[in-house]
Amino acid sequence: MPPSSPWQEILVFLGYGQYCPEGSGLALLARSRDLASRLGSKVTALTMGDRLIDPVVSAAAEAGAHEIVSIEEPALMHYNAEVFAQVLASVVRERGAGLLLFPHTLEATEVAPAVAEMLGIPALTNCIDIESSEGALVVTRPMFGGTRHVRVQVARGTPLVATVQLRVRAAGNGRRSASPAIQRVQLAAAQWSARTRVLGMSEPPAGEVDLTKAQVIVSAGRGAASKPTLKLIEDLASLLGGVVACSRPMADLNWFPRDRIVGTSGKTVKPKLYLACGISGASQHLAGMQEAQTIIAINKDPYAPIFEVAHYGVVGKLEEVLPALINSARLARAGA
Amino acid sequence: MRIIVCVKAIPRGEGRLSISESGDRVICEGAGGVTINESDEYALEQGAALKTALGAELAAITVGPLTSQEALCVALSKGADKAVRIDADISDPGMVARVMAGAIKRLGYDLILTGVESWDYLWSQVGILLATRLGIPSAYAVIGVEFSGDRKSLRVTKELRGGACQYLAMDLPALLCVQYGMHPLSFVPPRRQMWARSQPQDTVTLEELGIEDRPGESPGPFKVLGVGLPERVRWVQFLEGRTPEIADQLMGKIRNATQ
Numbered sequence: 001m002p003p004s005s006p007w008q009e010i011l012v013f014l015g016y017g018q019y020c021p022e023g024s025g026l027a028l029l030a031r032s033r034d035l036a037s038r039l040g041s042k043v044t045a046l047t048m049g050d051r052l053i054d055p056v057v058s059a060a061a062e063a064g065a066h067e068i069v070s071i072e073e074p075a076l077m078h079y080n081a082e083v084f085a086q087v088l089a090s091v092v093r094e095r096g097a098g099l100l101l102f103p104h105t106l107e108a109t110e111v112a113p114a115v116a117e118m119l120g121i122p123a124l125t126n127c128i129d130i131e132s133s134e135g136a137l138v139v140t141r142p143m144f145g146g147t148r149h150v151r152v153q154v155a156r157g158t159p160l161v162a163t164v165q166l167r168v169r170a171a172g173n174g175r176r177s178a179s180p181a182i183q184r185v186q187l188a189a190a191q192w193s194a195r196t197r198v199l200g201m202s203e204p205p206a207g208e209v210d211l212t213k214a215q216v217i218v219s220a221g222r223g224a225a226s227k228p229t230l231k232l233i234e235d236l237a238s239l240l241g242g243v244v245a246c247s248r249p250m251a252d253l254n255w256f257p258r259d260r261i262v263g264t265s266g267k268t269v270k271p272k273l274y275l276a277c278g279i280s281g282a283s284q285h286l287a288g289m290q291e292a293q294t295i296i297a298i299n300k301d302p303y304a305p306i307f308e309v310a311h312y313g314v315v316g317k318l319e320e321v322l323p324a325l326i327n328s329a330r331l332a333r334a335g336a
Numbered sequence: 337m338r339i340i341v342c343v344k345a346i347p348r349g350e351g352r353l354s355i356s357e358s359g360d361r362v363i364c365e366g367a368g369g370v371t372i373n374e375s376d377e378y379a380l381e382q383g384a385a386l387k388t389a390l391g392a393e394l395a396a397i398t399v400g401p402l403t404s405q406e407a408l409c410v411a412l413s414k415g416a417d418k419a420v421r422i423d424a425d426i427s428d429p430g431m432v433a434r435v436m437a438g439a440i441k442r443l444g445y446d447l448i449l450t451g452v453e454s455w456d457y458l459w460s461q462v463g464i465l466l467a468t469r470l471g472i473p474s475a476y477a478v479i480g481v482e483f484s485g486d487r488k489s490l491r492v493t494k495e496l497r498g499g500a501c502q503y504l505a506m507d508l509p510a511l512l513c514v515q516y517g518m519h520p521l522s523f524v525p526p527r528r529q530m531w532a533r534s535q536p537q538d539t540v541t542l543e544e545l546g547i548e549d550r551p552g553e554s555p556g557p558f559k560v561l562g563v564g565l566p567e568r569v570r571w572v573q574f575l576e577g578r579t580p581e582i583a584d585q586l587m588g589k590i591r592n593a594t595q
Contacts, residue, residue, distance in 0.1 A: 196474075324579045329587060
């Protein structure tokens, strides 16, 4: 029996196949549990794949899911945007759920608007926070390259699809759910029609260095796009025993090979130290590095979004700060 | 074959932005303050490359006020044969997709190209909404495309998370959201830019598209509470002083972090 108010259930997409549970999905689930207790809703984690495995159940319980809906079909182990959108739209429709939240990934960016259009409801994409206030939802989104933020109120009960990339330290811990109810949904392939045929996929080339295992990463952004500055970055990385990575535009501009990209279209890294040089901090980049243990950012713009996730910040020119830092690193090494 | 590229004019940089007195709108100051959205420019370059390779016709379309002509001028300078502006000052992605779908159906199309996001509102929605509305296959974050011999279908390479790629086949008509960097951006000589400014652009009104309701007049389910600079984050500690002092402080933080 579908709930009568569209906000009686918050559905949180936790991932599919090997990408379940997604760390950012669990953070969103925990936040949704907080929202649910204020809104009088229940929180349901949504998973896709051939079967539901125990680690997913315990992670969802830990993050506070009241219920887990496992859509079980081997074809859903692998991503197909068109199929995912149709399946998710039918689940939302059937449950009468009014809120469907995705962690903001490349896949969610493709699927969420399609689900919204199929259901005839609005989508708020690329959100960085979602809170409740006086029975309504308040969503924060970046605009203008992340240099401005907008806070949008969503009227109570409005059906909504949203993609949310919580800043990890803002996510909270949710509250453990004793034993979430589990509903397994078996689907027949006849329930969707696909005009796109998936021919296959390829993993990224291994590259010279494995960024995901590096403990120290010195990363170059558009603000470092000159030979002398990149030389400074390489020297610094070498002095610190680290490796050099980049933001996406630097690979587009052919300064780096693609295997050095950090972000949604590159690697997700969790080093001890991430030193961001001249990186403004587009959402796609932040998603790939915000879980580093210590983040230091050097940027000439004090309002660059990178400072939203940095522990330490320096507002200044790379050409001035980096030589001084290299000097300090040399002295430290000599004294060590 | 007709290829349509969707482009958008955006403020030329954040330096020209200010926030309205009411605190709920961003205002772009100054004349000549707009340019083509970078992500759309990559879609345009790809469209121009396909035009040359396939002998196709390339049309560029935008939704926006008169100043949006700037984006179409760039499109014409880079090889668009036709430029169409839908005269409407709207930013809601659902509404933009709706009016674009109306105009694109009238134009006729085999392939539609869009960018992956616009720098101003960062929705990343219009391409997918448009494809869903038109009922055609689509792919997001596309980095490669090949036509079949009979030019009736496509083989598409798109990005997935973590640098992985997925390969898809789809029949035309189709829509592709082109990822940054798919085709290098070209330089347009000033003379060609001047020429593009003298070329005709078509204007379509919402009335001509049969869209009666005036976008923006009803409050809708969303209310903007405020727009501003990102809240200064609680945990960032800015290091200050003369550069050598900052460097020494930084080195201390680095040593602590890497121990």
